Amino acid sequence: MADLQSSLKNILNDLNENIKNKDDLEYIKTQIYKLTTVFQDELDRIAENNMNKIDSLVARYNQVDERISKMEKSIKNIEKDIYIEDEYDFQITCPYCDYVFEADFTDGVKKEVKCPECCNTIELDWNDEGSCRGGCAGCSSNCYEDNSIEYEPEELDEYDDDDM
DSSP states (O other): OHHHHHHHHHHHHHHHHHOOOHHHHHHHHHHHHHHHHHHHHHHHHHHHHHHHHHHHHHHHHHHHHHHHHHHHHHHHHHHHHHSOOSOOEEEEEOTTTOOEEEEEOTTOOOSEEEOTTTOOEEEOOOSOSSOOOSOSTTTOSSOOSOTTSOOOHHHHHHHHHHHO
């Protein structure tokens, strides 16, 4: 902007030196002033338009950034639900000595663990050998978690009606 003002001063000084008629000189200065005002107004309009566009982009960026943050939060929650984190321990009660301990399953699911108290091997039943008839928390079929009771399908309907 300083260069523009300096250039304008140089032009006006040149006009003062070269135009001898004072009326012509004032007319030319007035026209130059009007021209610079038109240019300045146009530059101001362009700058304001650009600032509006920048403000719009910043607002849009903030919306997108907020959406990305929400998505990242959801993805982290999904990852927690899907993937086993660093440790996956189960609390086990030994059927031989009633000692309660935690077994580490970070290396995968095990079929058996050894009791640290009595050193007996405990077989783990993960309900993957067909003993579950469905309906429990793991299979969403029509059974009940107590597999020792056998129900016929008709009895299940009656059982459900009585509880309501």
